[in-house]
Amino acid sequence: MGRKLLTEHINVEGIHTFDVYRKHGGYASVEKAIKTMSPEEVVEEVKASGLRGRGGAGFPTGMKWSFLAKPEGKPRYLVCNADESEPGTFKDRYLMEKLPHLLIEGMITSSYALGARTSYIYIRGELLYVLRILEKAIAEAYANGFLGENILGSGYSLDLHVHPGGGAYICGEETALLESLEGKRGNPRNKPPFPAVWGLYGCPTVVNNVESIATVPWIITNTAAEYAKFGIGRSAGTKLISAGGNINKPGVYEIELGVPVEEFIYSDEYCGGIWKGRDMKAVIAGGSSVPILPKELILKTTNGEDRLMTYESLSDGGFATGTMLGSGGFFVMDDQTCIVRHTWTLARFYHHESCGQCSPCREGTGWMEKVLHRIEHGHGHMRDIDLLVSVAKQIEGNTICPLGDAAAWPVAAAVRHFREEFEWHVKHPQAATAPGAVFNKSESVLA
């Protein structure tokens, strides 16, 4: 059983309340940071821990903090990105619902490090019930002197507010999130300037994912050196994995980075194997944006090494034969899954969520959805398969924000690894559109 750093007490009765959370060591990082460390020392500690952004990009958190501009006379902001919307990902919701004070503690310690006087948690609008849990917990933190004026008599003051979004995946992109927080449409901004210089209301701002901020208390309380002992190399610490799809035990698992993928899928400690006694066909390992991999490539790299749950191992082989750890949205497909239909739902998702600002994304996502729809529904042509690849290629890298890449990668990867299945849909439209029909490789070879 791996060590849990974030979720050790998650099942303790009443842990969502201040008193119980405090009794289990909660808010120790605030006391330690405010009373014994300078803000710069907190930043250095997070830098030394090797913590990488847990929202998906994996950029070192301490490094991001150190870029924050500090011009005279301008407030600085910390904004928590709780707009968790990447299909397959539900770890932040779980964490906030069960351990609201952990996020609040992380926000206070991090805000102190960054010199923020006001901070926001931007939570996706669909999670209004979680917003109410957080607001209750914030009120408790105020009542106990951990928020508001002169925290613990230190002279440091902080206000923390929760802000609901309105239903838009794009607001998980940090500059779109800031636009949205300013009361506008969620159109990503051109960069530079980056939020560290020009963020919320034109002020220097750091935007961090829920899980990243929730990791800060452990690092500060137990030191960076202790944190770095977990994980492997540049994949330090633990990671929350949202496990879903056709497995026996879906849920959120905190793993030490480095667990073999095979163990994660088949061990009873985690996913518990494939449901209904079926075989595994494919996995999307890091949220819907990352490339899908067939069974043989998700379990082993092309060098024959066991694939591990780390940033490096999952991306071994590049996009040709590898994928990404991303947000840790890990979902498994059994042998009855139609890859074409599944890819179509993802393309539809990205089409729906494109903000419409850049033409390659606005037009390309709709185009890919349309082509996938016709292949799935028995009206496809062979040339459509290469058309998908070509459209994906023309979106990738040609947009203001990464939504374009996120839309292109899953389609390109599905064709890369499951081209035969697309061809079968085109060649045998009647068979492919029959209810419950699934491509069977061996039959296809005979045909």
Added chain:
Amino acid sequence: MEQTASVNQVQFSEGAMAEIRRYLSHYPADRQKSAILPILHIAQAEFGGWVSPEVMDKVAEILNIQPIEVYEVATFYTMFNLKPVGKHVLEVCRTGPCMLRGSDQLIEHLENRLGCKVGETSADGNFTLKTVECLASCGTGPMLQVREQFYEDLNPARADQMLEDLKALTVRKPWEENY
């Protein structure tokens, strides 16, 4: 002017206004527009699950901004219904991870039960059926959302029970007692 007359007919309750004032206090004095999404959520809960042009005009008035600034936001974010809806809006997740766990079948089952298609309202006015994209509930799919509540791990029997429970439910607003 007709426009002004209809805006004047829109009245938030005292409970809703208190919520609005609470949100306004979260943002700098010269950045009150930030409260637009929270206020639209309050408006939608206050006025029967949708926001009419008159309601949006009222929101603009509260924020002291142009109505177009509210329209462009309300039409961008998918949570705001711009047309009247039934007593309950069923928002069924249909993205890949939920599809793997049976959302296609759940949608079909609900269409049959309610006698209406996705995008329509049942004849008794109780339910509007919508499909939405990923609700961050992938481990517990298929699932759907009604206002702030998630209904997860749905099979036909559980979905039918949910419909019965919802029919009998008295809808309360977040700032009301017993919410």
